[in-house]
Amino acid sequence: MAALASDEFQGRMPCSIGEEKTVDYLVKEMKAMGLTPGNGDSYLQTVPLLEIxxxxxxxxxxxxxxxxxxxxxxxxxxxxxxxxxxxxxxxxxxxxxxxxxxxxxxxxxxxxxxxxxxxxxxxxxxxxxxxxxxxxxxxxxxxxxxxxxxxxxxxxxxxxxxxxxxxxxxxxxxxxxxxxxxxxxxxxxxxxxxxxxxxxxxxxxxxxxxxxxxxxxxxxxxxxxxxxxxxxxxxxxxxxxxxxxxxxxxxNSTCESSNVIGYLPGSKYPDEYILYTAHWDHIGTGDPVNGDSIYNGALDNASGTSTVLAISEMFANKEKAPERSVVFLFVTAEEQGLLGSEYYAENPLFPLDKTVANLNMDGVNPAGAMKDLSITGMGYSDMDDIAAAEAKKQDRYTIAEQEPEKGYFFRSDQFSFAKKGVPVFYGSGGFDHKEKGKEYVKEFSENYIAKRYHAPADNYDADSWNFEGMLQDGQLYYNVGSKLANSQQWPEWKSGSEFSRPKMMKN
Ligand SMILES: [Zn+2]
Known part of the structure; x- marks a missing residue:
């Protein structure tokens, strides 16, 4: 996370030198873990972009x-x-x-x-x-x-x-x-x-x-x-x-960006897939604020990218591969309108009707361990119940996102997969700090939105962050994925939701 959010990576803008460094870094890590390339012999899926x-x-x-x-x-x-x-x-x-x-x-x-x-x-x-x-x-x-x-x-x-x-x-x-x-x-x-x-x-x-x-x-x-x-x-x-x-x-001009993808083939049902995603990109460099012009995007989304990497390492280090295949997809151009995930959803490398679920991470909680698991888009699918069962094992209760009017469900990459009918999970520790309670988290998040969200101040900040929450959520995401990867369960959309398998949008 420190590496991805460092100034050297220049805010990770698609098609920039920052992309080159980011993509190299991710590929090197995936290789070292022994993940299989997700696109033939390549870890990259080219995403052609038009810049206007x-x-x-x-x-x-x-x-x-x-x-x-x-x-x-x-x-x-x-x-x-x-x-x-x-x-x-x-x-x-x-x-x-x-x-x-x-x-x-x-x-x-x-x-x-x-x-x-x-x-x-x-x-x-x-x-x-x-x-x-x-x-x-x-x-x-x-x-x-x-x-x-x-x-x-x-x-x-x-x-x-x-x-x-x-x-x-x-x-x-x-x-x-x-x-x-x-x-x-x-x-x-x-x-x-x-x-x-x-x-x-x-x-x-x-x-x-x-x-x-x-x-x-x-x-x-x-x-x-x-x-x-x-x-x-x-x-x-x-x-x-x-x-x-x-x-x-x-x-206008065109350029080529990349999604980065690797996977672990399943030991029993290799043609069924659990899909983890996190967007590697951020918004690059821009107008300086207090003399800083690099929009490092530490929380958004070096945190999710590094956590999904850590999860892939956990899967890769297990002696026995999971029964179903587990795919790790780091998408580009989320900040430009969920483009990398939209491209993948239109041009999937693993069939979407065989994709059991998508677990997306975007901005992992830096405030510390939580009593709750807050689910964005709660009520949409059976993923709620699967996640709630795993949260319970961590002594956490599950609640719906606390600002549902802000439409966060539609603001990160899980939306691209929901539109195609793949049930999704997008949650994080939430709003109720284990020791310090709700007020503390409220202040912490409001401060981030006001001062750091999409600003150069979204820096890697080991001094003021408490990594217990990231560990907790990383473990939860691993547990949910592992549970699905070692079962024959197919989570479904709940009736009344805008989405349904295999593909569709009712409106
Ligand atoms: Zn983000």
Whole structure:
């Protein structure tokens, strides 16, 4: 963990010198453990990436019934294009408020009902209609659903043929402040290469809630009332009688990144697989903060990468190989939108319908040993029960994640496998410290989110960290994987979840 998060690794940006060092390091470790290469005679799976650098050349202008508005790039809006073009723009594109921008058969919901979006730009809310509600059967109440995640809104806007999409940012509904939108979406963006996006929205992005409020007011509407309407079944899109224009210049290039993969062939059922994952990448170098420009990503995710390596070593050191095969996959470009895991899920090296489960680690608890195991996405599958049984052996109780509105289930690589129907486990020690209790952990995590998350200060910090929690979670992940690897159990999705085997997405 210290090596991966050192300055030498330059923040582990895909396609950089940091990638070279990281990939070499992982391959060397896997070889030394005697893991079998996961891709023929290679430990690497090439992931072709398209990098698009967008320059916002001027203000976004909006014409409303009550006059013009001018939005500054970065402070008021952030947009980009996913098309490999030199220039992208919206030219007096009609603005339509499309609720939460969700189409969900399961929830009997269509925010684009009865409107032709061609040439128009959708303005949508972040999260989903259940947000902040008491009724856990309406969508999932306060727990963010698949449709509530921004990436799903992007997909829906593409699907209905909209020209543009603007998501209204609001901190509590998004789960992160505006600066995360800025740092995530300004500057070069990577995406999977080789995908035709000619029919996707030409412009996608975000506007601040302040500017959205002004837009609605000038259009004779009230945002609070609109949010209420958007949460009412039968909501219909509202044409705002306003248009938006914005343009940007883009340059694009392609590069090759790598997923790193090795495995231990099963002794009895070699054609059935337990899949461990952790993303090796982080966000590289960037704007200096207190003179530091290397975004080391120690917790995110040198911690998960090194823990999964340690787990693979535990499996490799056992005298007898597990009955099923155990695969260790270190994916690239998670920070760019779960790209490495998406690529693997589209081009699996081991069949997904023979993949028993995915156990993903992203950010392993540095606060110390815990009384709890907090499961992100609890309620989705039988993996809950398998993990709970193992947690119990460690004298830990199991609880659901404590901030379900933030949509963490959709924010790391397990989501790429859930979409394909592979049951997943994503959990960590949680929120109840063995000696110091809940308040201590709350403060510890809030401090990390405020000062270190996606900042240069996410350094390896042996002085202030307590590694007991990582050991505890590493052991738990090993135990859960080992249990499945030495059984004939096939965990299933629970009824009512958005996912199911073998493949599918009900909406
Ligand atoms: Zn991460």
């Amino acid at each position: 650098d967008t320059k916002l050349t001027n203000d976004m202008s909006i014409s409303t019934k009550a006059g013009k508005m001018s939005l500054n790039p970065g402070t008021d809006y952030v947009v980009h294009t996913e098309r490999a073009v030199d220039k992208a723009e919206l030219l007096e594109s009609e603005l339509v408020f499309c609720g939460f921008g969700i189409i969900s058969e399961q929830d009997n919901w269509n925010d684009y009902a009865g409107i032709d979006m061609k040439g128009k730009t959708a303005v949508v809310l972040v999260n989903d209609p259940g947000f902040g509600g008491e009724d856990s059967t309406f969508f999932k109440g306060n727990t963010m659903t698949y449709g509530g995640r921004w990436s799903t809104k992007y997909d829906f806007a593409d699907k209905v043929g909209a020209d543009g999409l603007l998501i209204i940012h609001q901190t509590s509904m998004a789960g992160y402040p505006w600066f995360v939108v800025q740092s995530s979406w300004m500057g070069p963006q990577q995406n999977l290469a080789g995908i035709n996006r000619d029919n996707d929205c030409s412009v996608k992005g975000w506007i601040t809630i302040d500017k959205a409020q002004e837009l609605f007011k000038k259009s004779g509407e009230d945002l609070t009332e609109m949010i209420k309407a958007a949460r009412t079944p039968g909501f219909k899109p509202v044409e705002l009688g306003a248009t938006v224009s914005v343009e940007m210049e883009t340059t």
